[in-house]
Amino acid sequence: MGARPLLLLLLLHALLFSAPSPAAASPHISAVISQSGLDFAKDLLVPRATETLAQLSVPDIQQSVYIPLIGTVHMVASHIVLQGLAVAGSTVAAGDTGVVVAASFSSVNLTMEWSYSYDSWFVTISDSGNASIQVEGMDVGVSMGMKSENGSLKLFVTECGCYMKDLDITLSGGSSWFYQVFIDGFSNHIRSSVENAITNKITEGASKLDLFLESIPKEIYVDKVGTVNVTFVNDPLFKSSSVQFDIDGLFIPSDKTALSKPMHFGGTKYAQPLGSSSNMLWISLDEEVFNSVSALYFKAGSLQHIVDKVPDQFLLNTASWRFLIPKLYRKYPKEDMLLNISAISPPSVRINVGGVDATVDLDVIVNVLGSGDIVPVACISLLVAVSGGASVSGNNLVGKVELDYFSFDLKWSDIGKLHTSIVQRVMQIVLKKLFVPYVNSYLGQGFPLPIIKGFLIKDAYILISESRIIVSSDVAFVEPMKTFRVKQFVRSLSEGVPVTTM
Numbered sequence: 440m441g442a443r444p445l446l447l448l449l450l451l452h453a454l455l456f457s458a459p460s461p462a463a464a465s466p467h468i469s470a471v472i473s474q475s476g477l478d479f480a481k482d483l484l485v486p487r488a489t490e491t492l493a494q495l496s497v498p499d500i501q502q503s504v505y506i507p508l509i510g511t512v513h514m515v516a517s518h519i520v521l522q523g524l525a526v527a528g529s530t531v532a533a534g535d536t537g538v539v540v541a542a543s544f545s546s547v548n549l550t551m552e553w554s555y556s557y558d559s560w561f562v563t564i565s566d567s568g569n570a571s572i573q574v575e576g577m578d579v580g581v582s583m584g585m586k587s588e589n590g591s592l593k594l595f596v597t598e599c600g601c602y603m604k605d606l607d608i609t610l611s612g613g614s615s616w617f618y619q620v621f622i623d624g625f626s627n628h629i630r631s632s633v634e635n636a637i638t639n640k641i642t643e644g645a646s647k648l649d650l651f652l653e654s655i656p657k658e659i660y661v662d663k664v665g666t667v668n669v670t671f672v673n674d675p676l677f678k679s680s681s682v683q684f685d686i687d688g689l690f691i692p693s694d695k696t697a698l699s700k701p702m703h704f705g706g707t708k709y710a711q712p713l714g715s716s717s718n719m720l721w722i723s724l725d726e727e728v729f730n731s732v733s734a735l736y737f738k739a740g741s742l743q744h745i746v747d748k749v750p751d752q753f754l755l756n757t758a759s760w761r762f763l764i765p766k767l768y769r770k771y772p773k774e775d776m777l778l779n780i781s782a783i784s785p786p787s788v789r790i791n792v793g794g795v796d797a798t799v800d801l802d803v804i805v806n807v808l809g810s811g812d813i814v815p816v817a818c819i820s821l822l823v824a825v826s827g828g829a830s831v832s833g834n835n836l837v838g839k840v841e842l843d844y845f846s847f848d849l850k851w852s853d854i855g856k857l858h859t860s861i862v863q864r865v866m867q868i869v870l871k872k873l874f875v876p877y878v879n880s881y882l883g884q885g886f887p888l889p890i891i892k893g894f895l896i897k898d899a900y901i902l903i904s905e906s907r908i909i910v911s912s913d914v915a916f917v918e919p920m921k922t923f924r925v926k927q928f929v930r931s932l933s934e935g936v937p938v939t940t941m
């Protein structure tokens with residue numbers, strides 16, 4: 440695409456032959472940026488880098504040259520300013536330890552001022568004027584490595600080069616003898632000064648990119664209970680056409696002082712490399728991410744729900760049970776009732792090829808609302824199994840489940856034996872009409888995927904494989920100021936994304 444492959448190859452070469460650092464920790468979320476994602480990032484960066492080069496000023500150059508018959512002439516090239524340049528093409532490639540971005544430029548031109556002086560017979564002769572420089576072909580390449588340092592990404596430039604082909608200098612004014620002397624004496628100096636200035640500017644730009652990467656938050660707040668730990672756990676893994684970032688990915692308490700460390704499940708596993716595709720981004724989340732969510736919300740006491748309204752409201756009054764549970768009616772005639780449903784252990788989530796299953800042990804305490812107090816009269820323990828799928832809404836991973844089956848037991852009762860068929864019927868209603876919709880209202884909000892601010896997931900699809908969920912998508916970049924458009928965009932996305940059903 441215009442950029443000289445030689446420069447690219449030279450820079451890529453600098454990225455080879457370094458020993459890959461050993462995987463230090465087990466990530467629970469891995470994000471892979473594919474070649475098309477690298478191209479996307481490059482297309483964002485190159486125009487911005489180019490903008491910073493416009494109006495670049497280059498240090499003055501001074502030189503003294505001895506010319507027969509005239510003597511020593513002092514020459515100065517000053518106010519050298521890059522006036523314009525246009526990107527002709529650019530490429531990005533990943534090597535073993537980093538990425539290389541190379542761009543070729545056309546219409547590169549500079550302006551400058553020139554002056555000279557020399558002494559002749561006790562008088563100083565001097566002259567000055569302007570000049571314009573047209574550059575025929577310019578290539579700029581930078582190779583950058585990345586590592587994780589203290590959980591943040593650190594970007595560093597391993598090499599940066601700028602190469603100009605031919606300079607065409609046009610002096611306005613000046614005597615003709617001076618013209619050739621100037622071109623001979625200055626051409627190479629101007630070229631190397633401009634090349635240096637551009638290289639410095641690009642390196643400076645890369646350090647701004649580094650500051651930006653370092654400033655990426657290590658946590659994404661979800662709600663007052665949970666926060667996702669998005670600490671980078673390993674150095675980025677560079678492959679021939681992709682870069683993989685490993686992220687801790689587990690949920691941690693939002694208020695760390697109030698709760699102890701999150702539970703960890705299962706042994707250490709390393710994520711398998713993900714397949715290549717034309718999608719820009721692959722995010723893989725393993726089962727433990729979801730189990731850390733369930734452990735955290737269980738610990739925080741959030742997995743609890745009071746039911747005082749049901750579609751068949753008469754069921755929540757002891758009068759309805761007059762004949763079926765006579766003892767209840769006798770003890771508490773015509774009283775309203777409520778159900779207190781709470782998880783007694785963290786729901787366990789299993790991800791299998793094609794589907795997500797979860798089981799949860801619930802206690803359903805049947806309460807009677809007496810005169811101002813709540814009297815528990817019975818407790819039914821339930822084992823509930825749900826299954827479902829995931830989808831992406833905005834930048835969130837969301838889910839939807841359906842009731843698979845449930846089983847129950849009467850744990851204790853102050854109102855005598857309960858008929859199995861009654862309990863079954865009531866629990867069926869409660870689970871289908873209340874519990875599952877309630878769970879889905881939370882899953883429908885989902886939790887944020889690790890996406891850098893300003894980027895939006897689009898055209899996502901979900902793959903469910905053994906013990907992990909993989910989101911494959913493209914991303915769009917939205918300038919921070921265009922928040923109104925972002926909202927519109929997110930709305931159009933969330934309306935258009937179907938829920939994957941199993």
Ligand SMILES: *[C@@H]1O[C@H](CO)[C@@H](O)[C@H](O)[C@H]1NC(C)=O
Binds near residue numbers: 522524525546548573
């Ligand atoms: C200088 O570069 C700019 C931008 O590439 C271009 O528009 C302009 O025509 C160039 N000027 C000359 C004199 O070539």
Ligand SMILES: *[C@@H]1O[C@H](CO)[C@@H](O)[C@H](O)[C@H]1NC(C)=O
Binds near residue numbers: 567568569611612
């Ligand atoms: C050189 O350019 C500068 C800035 O454009 C201008 O002020 C000055 O008059 C020019 N000098 C000559 C000799 O053309």
Ligand SMILES: *[C@@H]1O[C@H](CO)[C@@H](O)[C@H](O)[C@H]1NC(C)=O
Binds near residue numbers: 588589
């Ligand atoms: C990592 O963080 C610790 C504590 O904040 C700091 O002392 C240390 O210098 C950091 N290391 C690097 C390499 O930045």
Ligand SMILES: *[C@@H]1O[C@H](CO)[C@@H](O)[C@H](O)[C@H]1NC(C)=O
Binds near residue numbers: 668687695
């Ligand atoms: C976040 O993850 C990192 C890396 O696994 C870990 O060192 C750190 O302790 C975690 N933070 C919290 C608050 O658990």
Ligand SMILES: *[C@@H]1O[C@H](CO)[C@@H](O)[C@H](O)[C@H]1NC(C)=O
Binds near residue numbers: 745780781804
């Ligand atoms: C509901 O049950 C749980 C667990 O037994 C208990 O901690 C909680 O206080 C109960 N809530 C109400 C409103 O009865």
